[in-house]
Amino acid sequence: MQEQKINVSSETGTLKRLLVHSPDSGLGKVVPSKAQDWLFEDIVHLDTIRRKEYDYYTKLLLYFLDPEKIKGRLAEIDDKKNDFNFFKPSSSHFYQSTHVIEIEWLLAQILEDRDIRSKLVASVCAIENCSYKVQDELMNLEAHDLANVFITGTYKNTEMLFPPVPNFIFTRDIGIVINNHILLNKPAKQARTREALLMRYIFFNHSLFKSYRDNIIELPESPQQFLLPADSEDKLVTLEGGDIMVVSPEHVLIGVSERTSMEAAHIAIKTLFEKNVVKKISVVKIPKKRDYMHIDTIFTQVKKNMWVMLGKFSRKHVKKEDADDIQKALDTRKKDESISIIQFKKKDIGNPVYFETLEDLLIDISKNDLQCEDKVKFIYSGNNEFPFDVREQWTDSCNLLALKEGVVVGYDRNDKTLQAFVKAGFKTIRVKDLLQQFESDAITPKDIKNTFIVMPSAELSRARGGFHCMSMPLLREEV
Numbered sequence: 001m002q003e004q005k006i007n008v009s010s011e012t013g014t015l016k017r018l019l020v021h022s023p024d025s026g027l028g029k030v031v032p033s034k035a036q037d038w039l040f041e042d043i044v045h046l047d048t049i050r051r052k053e054y055d056y057y058t059k060l061l062l063y064f065l066d067p068e069k070i071k072g073r074l075a076e077i078d079d080k081k082n083d084f085n086f087f088k089p090s091s092s093h094f095y096q097s098t099h100v101i102e103i104e105w106l107l108a109q110i111l112e113d114r115d116i117r118s119k120l121v122a123s124v125c126a127i128e129n130c131s132y133k134v135q136d137e138l139m140n141l142e143a144h145d146l147a148n149v150f151i152t153g154t155y156k157n158t159e160m161l162f163p164p165v166p167n168f169i170f171t172r173d174i175g176i177v178i179n180n181h182i183l184l185n186k187p188a189k190q191a192r193t194r195e196a197l198l199m200r201y202i203f204f205n206h207s208l209f210k211s212y213r214d215n216i217i218e219l220p221e222s223p224q225q226f227l228l229p230a231d232s233e234d235k236l237v238t239l240e241g242g243d244i245m246v247v248s249p250e251h252v253l254i255g256v257s258e259r260t261s262m263e264a265a266h267i268a269i270k271t272l273f274e275k276n277v278v279k280k281i282s283v284v285k286i287p288k289k290r291d292y293m294h295i296d297t298i299f300t301q302v303k304k305n306m307w308v309m310l311g312k313f314s315r316k317h318v319k320k321e322d323a324d325d326i327q328k329a330l331d332t333r334k335k336d337e338s339i340s341i342i343q344f345k346k347k348d349i350g351n352p353v354y355f356e357t358l359e360d361l362l363i364d365i366s367k368n369d370l371q372c373e374d375k376v377k378f379i380y381s382g383n384n385e386f387p388f389d390v391r392e393q394w395t396d397s398c399n400l401l402a403l404k405e406g407v408v409v410g411y412d413r414n415d416k417t418l419q420a421f422v423k424a425g426f427k428t429i430r431v432k433d434l435l436q437q438f439e440s441d442a443i444t445p446k447d448i449k450n451t452f453i454v455m456p457s458a459e460l461s462r463a464r465g466g467f468h469c470m471s472m473p474l475l476r477e478e479v
């Protein structure tokens with residue numbers, strides 16, 4: 001495969017190329033006793049999550065990013081007679097897009113190389129404690145079968161060799177493109193370790209990323225981390241892509257969260273400045289809580305002057321603007337429930353700037369980094385009404401993917417958030433209807449403006465991530 005340009009310098013520039021992974025059979029192997037360890041909130045129904053939910057996402061992305069692969073073919077693709085081979089990386093009918101790029105497909109390609117295959121087989125077998133015999137058997141599998149085993153943990157859909165990596169659909173977390181550099185993750189949770197290993201091999205070995213090899217950043221561990229006591233989490237270097245947001249060519253946000261440690265933020269800042277990747281970095285420290293996990297679970301950008309966020313972290317809430325005098329005087333805020341923000345500039349690291357609230361930071365980005373003259377607007381999860389605000393944040397109301405300025409993809413179940421978008425002048429359209437309109441030429445992706453594309457979500461949301469998490473942009477147009 002020919003190498004292609006990589007560049008991401010915003011959250012909302014027209015999306016041109018991204019990495020995805022559609023739900024594999026490993027998701028259908030999650031058992032109740034392991035669901036929490038494997039970071040799933042429930043047992044999902046495999047067929048529904050694929051055919052009735054995720055496949056719509058694939059079709060939508062293809063229509064926006066690589067229409068030649070899909071235009072005029074919807075009926076054939078969805079015809080049960082064709083066994084959904086369009087969505088299966090090992091099939092000769094697979095969509096094989098170099099714009100909507102399936103990781104399993106890339107993995108199979110690098111496994112054709114004997115040297116890479118033996119290194120990766122040995123590494124996976126080492127972390128998964130496989131016997132020497134299994135290791136030998138894996139060496140002799142066909143590349144697509146081996147890629148599938150590495151991801152699902154199961155051979156030929158029957159023999160379970162090791163656990164699945166059911167969170168691999170959340171490609172955002174496994175690495176992040178910052179301008180023309182690729183920052184690799186260091187997962188905080190055991191359940192995501194194999195994902196990081198597979199991605200490291202893909203980025204370093206696939207021809208697609210050939211000219212970017214020197215731009216891959218691997219964060220080093222803190223010295224002698226293996227001597228640290230078990231409770232010194234913040235000294236370990238863990239970083240997941242959901243905590244990184246490239247908001248302008250010069251400015252990146254790093255979340256410090258349940259998943260990304262302060263030490264990782266520290267090393268990432270030093271490295272990104274040393275390599276001249278950006279000039280400004282804001283550290284957004286959020287409460288360490290399963291509800292929030294990464295910063296992209298509490299806010300994402302919709303367009304230059306619009307953000308969606310959880311109202312609990314708004315100015316109004318933090319400054320208690322609605323409280324009476326007694327409430328204002330009694331400081332009932334719990335320390336570990338608040339956000340703190342500090343911003344470093346490369347040219348003056350010793351004089352960081354502090355932001356009192358998340359909204360202050362986001363307004364500053366819109367106005368000063370993105371030169372927005374219009375008023376900066378916020379849409380709040382659940383329309384900022386309790387209990388819908390927290391209920392809908394839990395099901396990823398704040399975790400939207402912008403396909404271009406003002407065109408976002410999100411879940412159907414977050415009714416109040418959707419109403420807030422409508423109130424702000426947005427159109428909403430169900431993905432199924434939109435695809436039909438594309439197919440009949442009633443509308444083209446170029447025509448769509450200020451729109452929330454509504455996706456089915458009953459099963460997907462149980463995996464606790466939205467479409468921001470289910471995307472790793474490789475190329476966006478500049479805003």
Ligand SMILES: NC(=O)NCCC[C@H](N)C(=O)O
Pocket residue numbers: 038039040167170172173241242243293294296297463464465466468469
């Ligand atoms: N960026 C994100 O917020 N990703 C969501 C990851 C969900 C996955 N079940 C996890 O807990 O890691």
